Amino acid sequence: MKTAEYISLEDQYGANNYHPLDIVIGKARGVWVYDVEGRKYLDCLSAYSALNQGHVHPSIQKALFQQAKKLTLTSRAFRNDQLPLFYRELCEMTGYQKALPMNSGTEAVETALKLARKWAYEVKGIARHQAEIITASGNFHGRSITIVSFSSEAQYRDDFGAFTPGFNTVAYGDASAVAAAITPNTAAVMLEPIQGEGGVILPPVGYLAEVKAICERNNVLFIADEIQTGLGRVGKLFACEYENVRPDIMIIGKALSGGFYPVSAILADEPLLGLFKPGDHGSTFGGSPLACAVARASLKVIRDEHLAERSAELGEYFITELRKIQSPHIKEIRGKGLLIGIELKPEAGGARRFCEALMKQRILAKETHQNVIRFAPPLVIDKKTIDWALPRIRRVLRMK
Protein backbone atom coordinates (compact mmCIF):
# COMPACT_ATOMS: atom_id res chain seq x y z
CA MET A 1 0.00 0.00 0.00
CA LYS A 2 1.09 3.57 -0.68
CA THR A 3 1.20 6.58 1.63
CA ALA A 4 -2.02 8.08 0.27
CA GLU A 5 -3.98 4.88 0.84
CA TYR A 6 -2.88 4.60 4.48
CA ILE A 7 -3.79 8.21 5.04
CA SER A 8 -7.25 7.86 3.54
CA LEU A 9 -7.94 4.71 5.58
CA GLU A 10 -6.86 6.47 8.74
CA ASP A 11 -8.99 9.48 7.97
CA GLN A 12 -11.99 7.32 7.17
CA TYR A 13 -11.98 5.14 10.29
CA GLY A 14 -9.99 7.04 12.88
CA ALA A 15 -11.04 9.78 15.25
CA ASN A 16 -9.65 13.04 14.00
CA ASN A 17 -7.96 14.13 17.23
CA TYR A 18 -4.47 14.60 15.75
CA HIS A 19 -3.04 16.60 12.87
CA PRO A 20 -0.03 14.48 11.88
CA LEU A 21 2.42 15.30 9.13
CA ASP A 22 1.62 13.23 6.06
CA ILE A 23 4.32 10.63 6.44
CA VAL A 24 3.47 6.99 7.09
CA ILE A 25 6.28 5.35 9.01
CA GLY A 26 6.85 1.64 8.55
CA LYS A 27 10.09 1.01 10.41
CA ALA A 28 12.81 2.71 12.37
CA ARG A 29 16.18 2.17 13.98
CA GLY A 30 18.13 4.49 16.25
CA VAL A 31 17.60 8.07 15.09
CA TRP A 32 16.32 7.11 11.64
CA VAL A 33 12.78 6.29 10.51
CA TYR A 34 11.65 4.95 7.14
CA ASP A 35 8.35 5.66 5.46
CA VAL A 36 6.36 3.04 3.58
CA GLU A 37 7.89 4.22 0.31
CA GLY A 38 11.36 3.48 1.70
CA ARG A 39 12.44 7.10 2.27
CA LYS A 40 14.70 7.71 5.25
CA TYR A 41 14.23 10.57 7.74
CA LEU A 42 15.95 11.86 10.86
CA ASP A 43 13.57 11.77 13.83
CA CYS A 44 13.83 15.06 15.68
CA LEU A 45 10.78 14.55 17.87
CA SER A 46 11.51 11.19 19.52
CA ALA A 47 7.81 10.65 20.25
CA TYR A 48 7.87 13.65 22.58
CA SER A 49 10.99 12.25 24.30
CA ALA A 50 9.71 8.71 24.77
CA LEU A 51 12.49 7.57 22.44
CA ASN A 52 15.53 9.00 24.22
CA GLN A 53 17.24 5.61 23.71
CA GLY A 54 16.48 5.68 19.97
CA HIS A 55 14.03 3.55 18.02
CA VAL A 56 13.98 -0.21 18.57
CA HIS A 57 17.00 -0.25 20.84
CA PRO A 58 18.41 -3.80 20.57
CA SER A 59 18.89 -4.42 24.28
CA ILE A 60 15.42 -3.15 25.20
CA GLN A 61 13.98 -5.20 22.37
CA LYS A 62 15.79 -8.26 23.69
CA ALA A 63 14.43 -7.69 27.20
CA LEU A 64 10.91 -7.34 25.77
CA PHE A 65 11.16 -10.54 23.72
CA GLN A 66 12.67 -12.58 26.54
CA GLN A 67 10.10 -11.43 29.06
CA ALA A 68 7.24 -11.89 26.58
CA LYS A 69 8.22 -15.53 26.22
CA LYS A 70 8.01 -16.12 29.97
CA LEU A 71 5.42 -13.95 31.67
CA THR A 72 3.63 -10.76 30.68
CA LEU A 73 0.97 -9.97 33.24
CA THR A 74 0.03 -11.18 36.68
CA SER A 75 -1.98 -8.18 37.88
CA ARG A 76 -0.95 -6.84 41.24
CA ALA A 77 -3.20 -9.39 42.91
CA PHE A 78 -0.05 -11.54 42.86
CA ARG A 79 3.61 -10.67 43.04
CA ASN A 80 5.96 -11.05 40.08
CA ASP A 81 9.71 -11.49 39.84
CA GLN A 82 10.41 -8.33 37.81
CA LEU A 83 8.73 -5.66 39.91
CA PRO A 84 11.07 -5.82 42.94
CA LEU A 85 14.14 -5.55 40.70
CA PHE A 86 12.61 -2.65 38.82
CA TYR A 87 11.87 -0.88 42.12
CA ARG A 88 15.41 -1.33 43.37
CA GLU A 89 17.08 -0.23 40.15
CA LEU A 90 14.80 2.78 39.72
CA CYS A 91 15.19 3.92 43.32
CA GLU A 92 18.96 3.43 43.32
CA MET A 93 19.29 5.38 40.11
CA THR A 94 17.08 8.29 41.19
CA GLY A 95 17.78 8.45 44.91
CA TYR A 96 14.18 8.04 46.02
CA GLN A 97 13.08 5.52 48.63
CA LYS A 98 9.96 4.28 46.88
CA ALA A 99 8.19 4.14 43.53
CA LEU A 100 4.68 3.47 42.25
CA PRO A 101 4.39 2.28 38.65
CA MET A 102 1.57 3.16 36.28
CA ASN A 103 1.24 3.15 32.49
CA SER A 104 0.71 6.52 30.84
CA GLY A 105 2.12 9.82 31.99
CA THR A 106 -1.40 11.04 32.59
CA GLU A 107 -2.00 8.27 35.10
CA ALA A 108 1.23 9.05 36.91
CA VAL A 109 0.19 12.70 37.20
CA GLU A 110 -3.20 11.62 38.56
CA THR A 111 -1.37 9.37 41.02
CA ALA A 112 0.79 12.25 42.24
CA LEU A 113 -2.28 14.45 42.70
CA LYS A 114 -4.06 11.75 44.68
CA LEU A 115 -1.02 11.25 46.88
CA ALA A 116 -0.71 14.99 47.52
CA ARG A 117 -4.36 15.17 48.55
CA LYS A 118 -4.03 12.16 50.82
CA TRP A 119 -0.99 13.75 52.46
CA ALA A 120 -2.92 16.99 52.86
CA TYR A 121 -5.71 15.26 54.79
CA GLU A 122 -3.74 12.68 56.74
CA VAL A 123 -0.55 14.57 57.52
CA LYS A 124 -1.01 18.29 57.02
CA GLY A 125 -4.49 18.22 58.56
CA ILE A 126 -6.38 20.12 55.89
CA ALA A 127 -10.16 19.68 56.19
CA ARG A 128 -11.36 16.90 53.93
CA HIS A 129 -12.01 17.86 50.29
CA GLN A 130 -10.57 21.34 50.81
CA ALA A 131 -7.04 20.71 49.50
CA GLU A 132 -5.74 23.04 46.82
CA ILE A 133 -2.98 22.34 44.33
CA ILE A 134 -1.15 25.14 42.55
CA THR A 135 -0.17 24.68 38.90
CA ALA A 136 1.38 26.97 36.30
CA SER A 137 -0.12 28.56 33.22
CA GLY A 138 1.02 27.06 29.93
CA ASN A 139 1.29 23.66 31.62
CA PHE A 140 0.89 20.31 29.95
CA HIS A 141 0.29 17.38 32.27
CA GLY A 142 -1.99 15.17 30.18
CA ARG A 143 -5.57 14.98 28.96
CA SER A 144 -7.76 13.50 31.67
CA ILE A 145 -10.68 15.60 32.88
CA THR A 146 -8.92 16.40 36.15
CA ILE A 147 -5.76 17.44 34.34
CA VAL A 148 -7.48 19.60 31.73
CA SER A 149 -9.30 21.23 34.64
CA PHE A 150 -6.13 23.26 35.21
CA SER A 151 -5.00 23.63 31.61
CA SER A 152 -4.74 27.17 30.33
CA GLU A 153 -5.17 25.99 26.75
CA ALA A 154 -8.73 26.77 25.68
CA GLN A 155 -8.95 23.88 23.22
CA TYR A 156 -7.88 21.33 25.84
CA ARG A 157 -10.59 22.51 28.21
CA ASP A 158 -13.47 24.39 26.77
CA ASP A 159 -15.71 21.55 25.61
CA PHE A 160 -14.86 19.18 28.42
CA GLY A 161 -16.27 20.56 31.68
CA ALA A 162 -17.56 20.13 34.34
CA PHE A 163 -14.12 20.31 35.89
CA THR A 164 -12.41 18.95 38.95
CA PRO A 165 -12.17 21.63 41.66
CA GLY A 166 -9.18 22.24 43.90
CA PHE A 167 -6.67 23.70 41.46
CA ASN A 168 -5.26 27.17 41.20
CA THR A 169 -3.15 28.27 38.26
CA VAL A 170 -0.49 30.99 38.48
CA ALA A 171 1.94 32.49 35.96
CA TYR A 172 4.83 30.17 35.05
CA GLY A 173 8.27 31.45 35.94
CA ASP A 174 7.14 33.79 38.70
CA ALA A 175 7.96 32.41 42.15
CA SER A 176 6.26 35.31 43.92
CA ALA A 177 2.99 34.34 42.20
CA VAL A 178 3.31 30.90 43.80
CA ALA A 179 3.97 32.45 47.20
CA ALA A 180 0.95 34.72 46.82
CA ALA A 181 -1.33 31.83 45.88
CA ILE A 182 -0.52 29.68 48.90
CA THR A 183 -3.27 29.40 51.49
CA PRO A 184 -3.59 27.21 54.60
CA ASN A 185 -5.34 24.69 52.32
CA THR A 186 -2.50 24.39 49.82
CA ALA A 187 -1.29 20.81 49.53
CA ALA A 188 1.16 21.03 46.66
CA VAL A 189 2.69 22.97 43.82
CA MET A 190 3.07 21.00 40.59
CA LEU A 191 5.33 22.22 37.77
CA GLU A 192 7.25 21.16 34.71
CA PRO A 193 10.87 22.32 35.21
CA ILE A 194 10.85 23.22 31.51
CA GLN A 195 7.52 23.43 29.68
CA GLY A 196 7.93 21.15 26.68
CA GLU A 197 4.49 21.19 25.11
CA GLY A 198 4.12 24.82 26.15
CA GLY A 199 6.84 25.67 23.60
CA VAL A 200 10.13 24.72 25.27
CA ILE A 201 9.73 27.44 27.88
CA LEU A 202 12.67 27.76 30.29
CA PRO A 203 11.78 29.54 33.51
CA PRO A 204 14.19 32.15 34.91
CA VAL A 205 17.28 30.72 36.60
CA GLY A 206 16.55 30.19 40.28
CA TYR A 207 12.80 29.73 39.82
CA LEU A 208 12.65 26.06 40.76
CA ALA A 209 14.88 26.50 43.79
CA GLU A 210 12.83 29.46 44.93
CA VAL A 211 9.52 27.63 44.49
CA LYS A 212 10.92 24.66 46.39
CA ALA A 213 12.00 26.96 49.25
CA ILE A 214 8.55 28.59 49.31
CA CYS A 215 6.99 25.12 49.50
CA GLU A 216 9.23 24.13 52.39
CA ARG A 217 8.48 27.31 54.33
CA ASN A 218 4.75 26.70 53.95
CA ASN A 219 4.62 22.93 54.49
CA VAL A 220 3.55 22.38 50.88
CA LEU A 221 4.70 19.52 48.63
CA PHE A 222 6.70 20.24 45.51
CA ILE A 223 5.76 17.95 42.61
CA ALA A 224 7.87 17.93 39.44
CA ASP A 225 6.43 16.57 36.22
CA GLU A 226 9.58 15.35 34.47
CA ILE A 227 7.76 13.03 32.09
CA GLN A 228 9.30 14.90 29.17
CA THR A 229 12.37 16.58 30.69
CA GLY A 230 13.53 13.62 32.79
CA LEU A 231 15.69 10.58 32.09
CA GLY A 232 18.45 12.43 30.31
CA ARG A 233 16.57 14.61 27.85
CA VAL A 234 17.84 17.96 29.11
CA GLY A 235 21.43 16.94 29.88
CA LYS A 236 20.99 15.61 33.40
CA LEU A 237 18.95 12.71 34.71
CA PHE A 238 16.38 15.29 35.85
CA ALA A 239 15.98 18.95 34.91
CA CYS A 240 15.52 19.83 38.61
CA GLU A 241 19.16 18.89 39.22
CA TYR A 242 20.25 22.10 37.50
CA GLU A 243 18.98 23.92 40.59
CA ASN A 244 19.78 21.20 43.10
CA VAL A 245 16.07 20.75 43.73
CA ARG A 246 14.83 17.40 44.92
CA PRO A 247 11.06 17.33 44.44
CA ASP A 248 8.91 15.63 47.08
CA ILE A 249 7.17 13.77 44.27
CA MET A 250 8.87 13.11 40.96
CA ILE A 251 6.73 12.06 37.98
CA ILE A 252 8.33 10.13 35.11
CA GLY A 253 7.11 8.31 32.02
CA LYS A 254 7.88 8.45 28.31
CA ALA A 255 11.56 7.33 28.04
CA LEU A 256 11.08 5.03 31.02
CA SER A 257 10.22 2.39 28.42
CA GLY A 258 12.35 3.56 25.50
CA GLY A 259 9.27 3.68 23.32
CA PHE A 260 8.36 0.00 23.59
CA TYR A 261 5.49 -0.01 26.00
CA PRO A 262 3.74 2.57 28.17
CA VAL A 263 5.44 2.74 31.56
CA SER A 264 5.24 5.62 34.01
CA ALA A 265 5.87 6.04 37.71
CA ILE A 266 5.94 8.40 40.61
CA LEU A 267 8.88 8.53 42.99
CA ALA A 268 8.85 9.74 46.58
CA ASP A 269 10.23 8.86 49.99
CA GLU A 270 8.67 6.46 52.48
CA PRO A 271 6.85 9.03 54.67
CA LEU A 272 4.92 10.16 51.62
CA LEU A 273 4.52 7.16 49.34
CA GLY A 274 3.98 5.02 52.42
CA LEU A 275 0.63 6.77 52.86
CA PHE A 276 -1.05 4.70 50.17
CA LYS A 277 -2.71 1.66 51.70
CA PRO A 278 -3.97 -1.44 49.86
CA GLY A 279 -6.98 -0.44 47.80
CA ASP A 280 -6.19 3.28 47.66
CA HIS A 281 -4.91 3.18 44.10
CA GLY A 282 -3.99 0.73 41.38
CA SER A 283 -3.83 -0.31 37.75
CA THR A 284 -4.25 -3.67 36.02
CA PHE A 285 -1.19 -3.25 33.82
CA GLY A 286 0.89 -0.95 36.06
CA GLY A 287 3.99 -2.78 37.29
CA SER A 288 3.40 -5.78 35.03
CA PRO A 289 6.42 -8.04 34.53
CA LEU A 290 6.60 -7.03 30.87
CA ALA A 291 6.53 -3.33 31.74
CA CYS A 292 9.14 -3.83 34.44
CA ALA A 293 11.49 -5.81 32.19
CA VAL A 294 11.23 -3.15 29.49
CA ALA A 295 11.74 -0.32 31.97
CA ARG A 296 14.74 -2.00 33.57
CA ALA A 297 16.40 -2.36 30.17
CA SER A 298 15.50 1.22 29.27
CA LEU A 299 17.07 2.59 32.45
CA LYS A 300 20.16 0.50 31.85
CA VAL A 301 20.60 2.04 28.39
CA ILE A 302 20.28 5.54 29.83
CA ARG A 303 23.00 4.70 32.36
CA ASP A 304 25.35 2.56 30.25
CA GLU A 305 25.28 4.82 27.20
CA HIS A 306 25.62 7.98 29.31
CA LEU A 307 22.63 9.51 27.58
CA ALA A 308 22.34 12.48 29.93
CA GLU A 309 25.99 13.44 29.33
CA ARG A 310 25.56 12.95 25.58
CA SER A 311 22.50 15.15 25.65
CA ALA A 312 24.34 17.92 27.50
CA GLU A 313 27.29 17.83 25.12
CA LEU A 314 25.48 17.42 21.83
CA GLY A 315 22.69 19.76 22.87
CA GLU A 316 25.18 22.51 23.46
CA TYR A 317 26.76 21.88 20.07
CA PHE A 318 23.40 21.74 18.28
CA ILE A 319 22.10 24.94 19.84
CA THR A 320 25.36 26.83 19.21
CA GLU A 321 25.26 25.84 15.54
CA LEU A 322 21.56 26.64 15.21
CA ARG A 323 22.22 30.10 16.60
CA LYS A 324 24.63 30.76 13.73
CA ILE A 325 21.79 30.46 11.22
CA GLN A 326 20.89 33.82 9.76
CA SER A 327 17.14 33.83 9.14
CA PRO A 328 14.60 36.64 9.15
CA HIS A 329 12.03 34.26 10.67
CA ILE A 330 13.78 33.38 13.94
CA LYS A 331 12.71 35.16 17.08
CA GLU A 332 14.59 33.04 19.62
CA ILE A 333 16.44 29.74 19.95
CA ARG A 334 16.39 28.21 23.40
CA GLY A 335 16.74 24.89 25.11
CA LYS A 336 18.63 22.66 27.45
CA GLY A 337 20.40 19.49 26.42
CA LEU A 338 18.63 18.06 23.39
CA LEU A 339 15.31 19.74 24.11
CA ILE A 340 15.51 22.70 21.78
CA GLY A 341 12.88 25.13 20.56
CA ILE A 342 13.14 27.59 17.71
CA GLU A 343 10.54 30.28 18.17
CA LEU A 344 9.57 31.97 14.94
CA LYS A 345 8.31 35.50 14.60
CA PRO A 346 4.52 35.73 14.30
CA GLU A 347 4.88 37.06 10.74
CA ALA A 348 6.75 33.90 9.68
CA GLY A 349 3.38 32.28 9.01
CA GLY A 350 3.43 29.59 11.69
CA ALA A 351 5.79 26.73 12.46
CA ARG A 352 3.71 24.12 10.66
CA ARG A 353 4.84 25.08 7.14
CA PHE A 354 8.46 24.93 8.29
CA CYS A 355 7.91 21.44 9.69
CA GLU A 356 6.40 20.40 6.36
CA ALA A 357 9.44 21.83 4.56
CA LEU A 358 11.76 20.04 7.01
CA MET A 359 9.99 16.80 6.16
CA LYS A 360 10.84 17.37 2.48
CA GLN A 361 14.44 17.73 3.66
CA ARG A 362 14.04 14.37 5.46
CA ILE A 363 13.90 15.77 8.97
CA LEU A 364 10.90 15.09 11.17
CA ALA A 365 10.09 17.81 13.65
CA LYS A 366 6.79 19.01 14.96
CA GLU A 367 5.45 22.42 15.71
CA THR A 368 4.45 23.02 19.27
CA HIS A 369 2.00 25.82 19.63
CA GLN A 370 1.77 28.17 16.69
CA ASN A 371 5.30 29.41 16.37
CA VAL A 372 7.76 26.98 17.92
CA ILE A 373 9.63 24.17 16.15
CA ARG A 374 10.89 21.63 18.64
CA PHE A 375 14.11 19.70 17.98
CA ALA A 376 14.41 16.75 20.33
CA PRO A 377 16.20 13.89 18.57
CA PRO A 378 16.92 10.60 20.31
CA LEU A 379 19.84 11.07 22.69
CA VAL A 380 21.83 8.41 20.83
CA ILE A 381 22.33 10.89 17.97
CA ASP A 382 25.94 11.74 17.11
CA LYS A 383 27.71 14.88 15.95
CA LYS A 384 27.99 13.63 12.38
CA THR A 385 24.21 13.32 12.15
CA ILE A 386 23.69 16.77 13.62
CA ASP A 387 26.12 18.06 10.97
CA TRP A 388 24.00 16.30 8.34
CA ALA A 389 20.88 18.01 9.65
CA LEU A 390 22.21 21.56 10.09
CA PRO A 391 22.42 22.65 6.42
CA ARG A 392 18.94 21.23 5.84
CA ILE A 393 17.53 23.14 8.77
CA ARG A 394 19.33 26.26 7.56
CA ARG A 395 17.82 25.90 4.09
CA VAL A 396 14.32 25.60 5.55
CA LEU A 397 14.69 28.50 7.96
CA ARG A 398 15.85 30.70 5.13
CA MET A 399 12.94 29.98 2.83
CA LYS A 400 10.52 32.79 2.04
Ligand SMILES: *Cc1c(COP(=O)(O)O)cnc(C)c1O
Ligand atom coordinates in the same frame (compact mmCIF):
# COMPACT_ATOMS: atom_id res chain seq x y z
C1 LIG B 1 3.56 13.65 27.62
C2 LIG B 1 3.42 14.35 28.92
C3 LIG B 1 2.41 13.98 29.84
C4 LIG B 1 1.36 12.95 29.52
O1 LIG B 1 1.90 11.69 29.25
P1 LIG B 1 1.01 10.60 28.46
O2 LIG B 1 1.87 9.38 28.48
O3 LIG B 1 0.78 11.15 27.08
O4 LIG B 1 -0.26 10.42 29.21
C5 LIG B 1 2.37 14.63 31.06
N1 LIG B 1 3.27 15.58 31.36
C6 LIG B 1 4.24 15.97 30.51
C7 LIG B 1 5.21 17.02 30.92
C8 LIG B 1 4.34 15.38 29.25
O5 LIG B 1 5.27 15.78 28.39
